[in-house]
Amino acid sequence: MLSLTLDTSTSLPLVEQIVRGVREQIDDRLLRGGSRLPPIRQFATHYGVSRFTVVEAYERLVALGYLQSRRGSGFYVQSRDDSGPVRAAEPVPDRALDVAWVVRSGLDAPDEQLRASAGWLPPSWLPEEEIRRQLRAIAREENPRLTRYGNSMGYLPLREQICVRLAARGVAAQPEQVLLTQGASQALDLVARHLVRPGDAVLVDDPGYHAFFGNLRLQGARLIGVPRTAQGPDPEALERLAAEHKPRFFYTQSALHNPTGTDLSPAVAHRVLRCAEQHDFAILEDDVFGGFQPTPTVRLATLDQLARVIYVNSFSKTISADLRVGYVAANPALIAALRDLKLLTNNTSPEMNESVVHGMLIGGQYRRHCERLRERLDAARASTLRMLERTGCEVPYVPSAGVFLWVRKTGVEDAAPLVDAAAQSGILLAPGQTFRPQMQASPYFRINIAYGGDRRLERFLSQYGPG
Amino acid sequence: MLSLTLDTSTSLPLVEQIVRGVREQIDDRLLRGGSRLPPIRQFATHYGVSRFTVVEAYERLVALGYLQSRRGSGFYVQSRDDSGPVRAAEPVPDRALDVAWVVRSGLDAPDEQLRASAGWLPPSWLPEEEIRRQLRAIAREENPRLTRYGNSMGYLPLREQICVRLAARGVAAQPEQVLLTQGASQALDLVARHLVRPGDAVLVDDPGYHAFFGNLRLQGARLIGVPRTAQGPDPEALERLAAEHKPRFFYTQSALHNPTGTDLSPAVAHRVLRCAEQHDFAILEDDVFGGFQPTPTVRLATLDQLARVIYVNSFSKTISADLRVGYVAANPALIAALRDLKLLTNNTSPEMNESVVHGMLIGGQYRRHCERLRERLDAARASTLRMLERTGCEVPYVPSAGVFLWVRKTGVEDAAPLVDAAAQSGILLAPGQTFRPQMQASPYFRINIAYGGDRRLERFLSQYGPG
Numbered sequence: 001m002l003s004l005t006l007d008t009s010t011s012l013p014l015v016e017q018i019v020r021g022v023r024e025q026i027d028d029r030l031l032r033g034g035s036r037l038p039p040i041r042q043f044a045t046h047y048g049v050s051r052f053t054v055v056e057a058y059e060r061l062v063a064l065g066y067l068q069s070r071r072g073s074g075f076y077v078q079s080r081d082d083s084g085p086v087r088a089a090e091p092v093p094d095r096a097l098d099v100a101w102v103v104r105s106g107l108d109a110p111d112e113q114l115r116a117s118a119g120w121l122p123p124s125w126l127p128e129e130e131i132r133r134q135l136r137a138i139a140r141e142e143n144p145r146l147t148r149y150g151n152s153m154g155y156l157p158l159r160e161q162i163c164v165r166l167a168a169r170g171v172a173a174q175p176e177q178v179l180l181t182q183g184a185s186q187a188l189d190l191v192a193r194h195l196v197r198p199g200d201a202v203l204v205d206d207p208g209y210h211a212f213f214g215n216l217r218l219q220g221a222r223l224i225g226v227p228r229t230a231q232g233p234d235p236e237a238l239e240r241l242a243a244e245h246k247p248r249f250f251y252t253q254s255a256l257h258n259p260t261g262t263d264l265s266p267a268v269a270h271r272v273l274r275c276a277e278q279h280d281f282a283i284l285e286d287d288v289f290g291g292f293q294p295t296p297t298v299r300l301a302t303l304d305q306l307a308r309v310i311y312v313n314s315f316s317k318t319i320s321a322d323l324r325v326g327y328v329a330a331n332p333a334l335i336a337a338l339r340d341l342k343l344l345t346n347n348t349s350p351e352m353n354e355s356v357v358h359g360m361l362i363g364g365q366y367r368r369h370c371e372r373l374r375e376r377l378d379a380a381r382a383s384t385l386r387m388l389e390r391t392g393c394e395v396p397y398v399p400s401a402g403v404f405l406w407v408r409k410t411g412v413e414d415a416a417p418l419v420d421a422a423a424q425s426g427i428l429l430a431p432g433q434t435f436r437p438q439m440q441a442s443p444y445f446r447i448n449i450a451y452g453g454d455r456r457l458e459r460f461l462s463q464y465g466p467g
Numbered sequence: 468m469l470s471l472t473l474d475t476s477t478s479l480p481l482v483e484q485i486v487r488g489v490r491e492q493i494d495d496r497l498l499r500g501g502s503r504l505p506p507i508r509q510f511a512t513h514y515g516v517s518r519f520t521v522v523e524a525y526e527r528l529v530a531l532g533y534l535q536s537r538r539g540s541g542f543y544v545q546s547r548d549d550s551g552p553v554r555a556a557e558p559v560p561d562r563a564l565d566v567a568w569v570v571r572s573g574l575d576a577p578d579e580q581l582r583a584s585a586g587w588l589p590p591s592w593l594p595e596e597e598i599r600r601q602l603r604a605i606a607r608e609e610n611p612r613l614t615r616y617g618n619s620m621g622y623l624p625l626r627e628q629i630c631v632r633l634a635a636r637g638v639a640a641q642p643e644q645v646l647l648t649q650g651a652s653q654a655l656d657l658v659a660r661h662l663v664r665p666g667d668a669v670l671v672d673d674p675g676y677h678a679f680f681g682n683l684r685l686q687g688a689r690l691i692g693v694p695r696t697a698q699g700p701d702p703e704a705l706e707r708l709a710a711e712h713k714p715r716f717f718y719t720q721s722a723l724h725n726p727t728g729t730d731l732s733p734a735v736a737h738r739v740l741r742c743a744e745q746h747d748f749a750i751l752e753d754d755v756f757g758g759f760q761p762t763p764t765v766r767l768a769t770l771d772q773l774a775r776v777i778y779v780n781s782f783s784k785t786i787s788a789d790l791r792v793g794y795v796a797a798n799p800a801l802i803a804a805l806r807d808l809k810l811l812t813n814n815t816s817p818e819m820n821e822s823v824v825h826g827m828l829i830g831g832q833y834r835r836h837c838e839r840l841r842e843r844l845d846a847a848r849a850s851t852l853r854m855l856e857r858t859g860c861e862v863p864y865v866p867s868a869g870v871f872l873w874v875r876k877t878g879v880e881d882a883a884p885l886v887d888a889a890a891q892s893g894i895l896l897a898p899g900q901t902f903r904p905q906m907q908a909s910p911y912f913r914i915n916i917a918y919g920g921d922r923r924l925e926r927f928l929s930q931y932g933p934g
Binding site for chain 1: 600786
């Protein structure tokens with residue numbers, strides 16, 4: 001039977017204590033191969049920890065090869081005889097696994113749960129009709145491109161259209177500077193693989209996009225958080241941290257920052273670039289939510305013209321996450337290297353999917369769809385803000401556009417217990433801790449305004465009290 | 468003006484000599500920023516090297532940030548002032564870049580060139596009509612899956628179908644053991660990233676699949692070639708090399724091996740697995756051409772039941788390379804780890820593309836299409852073999868199925884000059900050297916029988932003489 005001693009007074013995280021404790025018992029044969037671990041809820045109640053914590057620990061133990069997850073049945077100790085030699089040569093860094101679990105629970109959650117923090121819009125907001133129309137158009141004519149490997153850089157007509165849109169943001173680029181990828185995720189991954197050597201310091205927005213933090217950690221990067229303000233990254237902090245840590249690059253979102261919703265101001269943009277020039281680091285500018293802005297605020301790529309800035313974007317948030325169409329734009333030598341890395345690791349991207357996006361851009365449907373999206377989001381934001389005020393929540397930065405609100409409940413210092421309580425009410429919230437580079441505690445949680453009108457959320461927030 | 472000294476008598480490859488020579492001249496400011504390098508043909512003639520060599524060198528210099536390629540104009544020395552800080556922290560390993568150039572030249576070659584070694588079938592052989600029918604079917608109904616992120620493991624109905632097909636090859640697997648990926652390339656990449664630490668030895672078929680060799684080198688693996696025989700890997704060599712190098716895993720293709728077309732025999736399969744058990748290494752079994760077999764020959768996964776074998780496959784060769792639908796099947800703990808790595812680095816795969824494949828499998832169209840493909844390939848193989856005999860070529864291993872022939876011209880000891888001569892006649896051939904782990908010289912080249920009937924190829928081969 002499982003018997004652990006957990007100490008909430010030490011600095012060692014509870015998840016880590018559980019993982020180590022279970023591993024020891026398995027290694028010492030106190031837990032036999034094939035025996036079943038306590039169900040998550042039972043474990044949490046017995047040891048007085050959150051279920052979030054237990055799941056993290058169990059999942060980490062699965063990935064390390066100690067436990068086996070049997071659907072519908074629970075977690076079992078892996079039998080040593082059949083575990084094979086295929087465990088990782090060394091454990092995947094813990095924090096990266098935490099993030100993978102967070103990402104997966106958002107993706108695979110049952111539909112009846114309220115995804116109040118989802119990083120994407122519900123299907124009913126997205127242009128499914130349009131996508132189907134594009135598929136019919138593609139299916140109407142003979143098209144040998146449907147069966148063969150695409151161009152190494154991606155579908156040229158889409159790259160040309162992207163250059164037109166970059167020009168509208170004041171960024172001059174040639175199609176040879178635009179590499180299509182399978183979503184912004186792949187673009188970010190290629191940059192991380194190409195630039196990061198183990199031990200490199202990387203500056204990141206704090207809070208920021210957690211999934212990429214996990215990726216950077218996998219590459220062995222040391223993440224240094226640059227606090228986010230209402231005008232973008234804190235420039236003094238950036239200058240101090242750059243001088244101290246000599247980072248490889250700074251990963252940041254300039255417009256409609258995820259999760260705070262803040263926009264980079266021109267003055268801060270200028271200081272950020274000067275700092276990058278002074279300390280000779282690159283800038284990885286992620287603009288995946290930028291399409292929600294009615295008029296673009298400043299981008300680092302605009303001031304810099306892709307000399308030092310590596311610009312990443314996608315159509316996943318405004319059109320469809322299923323199509324997986326994104327891109328990176330940068331100076332030509334870097335694009336050539338990223339193209340080669342893409343070919344060696346994942347081969348070409350699907351021109352079929354890229355054609356769907358292209359068709360929507362040139363037909364004007366994309367522009368009209370974004371206008372409707374913005375109207376709908378503006379209405380949802382207004383009513384969500386009213387709901388949050390009614391329920392005793394604060395929103396320090398009110399964004400002008402976009403999908404998110406960065407929220408705290410008055411009097412609540414740590415959002416993790418609030419998030420756990422929400423889960424018991426069938427509401428999936430992402431706590432601020434998830435978005436911080438070292439998962440530091442945070443009083444905030446992220447709200448997706450498309451779900452802000454759901455009564456379950458208002459009921460929960462009004463009832464929840466700290467302590 | 469460019470002035471190099473090249474020495475063909477040393478062991479340092481010519482490509483490397485050119486790269487170093489140009490770099491030195493640029494670093495010493497003997498070649499100024501903005502100045503144009505000699506055109507490829509002119510360089511090759513002047514220095515008496517193949518154009519293949521010159522292009523490799525120029526491309527490597529572009530990726531290192533020394534040169535800039537201007538479309539339609541040539542190669543120019545990159546101005547130092549605007550090269551920015553974004554060169555790779557250290558040069559990408561040379562051999563990996565060679566492979567990227569080979570892959571890219573195959574993909575982006577102008578249509579008038581004869582791709583006599585292509586790794587895929589021409590569009591006219593592939594089921595484009597069927598794909599379009601599936602797209603119309605998808606477009607007919609409302610489907611919220613078209614706009615949202617897919618399941619973290621990939622489209623479940625396709626995973627279930629894959630389990631049915633695996634069962635037909637004698638491999639018992641649950642859908643939770645099957646992870647969908649964007650082509651076999653991504654599956655192989657995930658395994659490499661998860662298992663390989665820099666300096667690890669990896670055993671590979673020699674010759675074998677060059678693009679993945681490039682990927683493994685990027686991960687820092689040391690490639691150890693296991694010679695291929697008519698019955699699969701040479702078992703004595705495998706046993707000796709495993710004992711000496713203590714490999715992390717053995718990467719091999721059991722059926723219709725690329726490029727030799729050979730199949731693993733049951734006796735060799737048994738010895739391979741015993742060796743893996745004795746020396747405790749994993750096996751990465753790549754089956755992407757297996758669908759061309761009328762009846763399956765033995766797979767390592769069948770003897771092993773996915774305890775130690777990691778099985779990778781895709782629909783790129785039989786259906787479409789543009790869809791990018793592949794998978795990896797393995798023991799559950801490893802699949803969980805690969806799933807997390809996939810999520811962290813590339814997010815989910817497109818269920819739209821996976822639905823197209825699924826529709827073709829359950830409707831029976833896939834089976835009928837493969838039957839027609841085999842008939843067509845059998846006819847092409849017979850006529851290509853006759854042509855090769857007429858033109859003084861030898862084919863030591865005649866495969867029973869599949870796309871390739873592994874060919875040498877009688878009296879030719881090194882295929883590289885033959886390949887270069889072919890390029891000047893507008894024929895793209897892949898020399899055997901490309902497929903060898905350390906790019907060792909080889910008298911062989913790979914022929915794709917779908918192009919075997921092109922008169923240009925017969926004319927070239929009959930005219931070409933060694934020396």
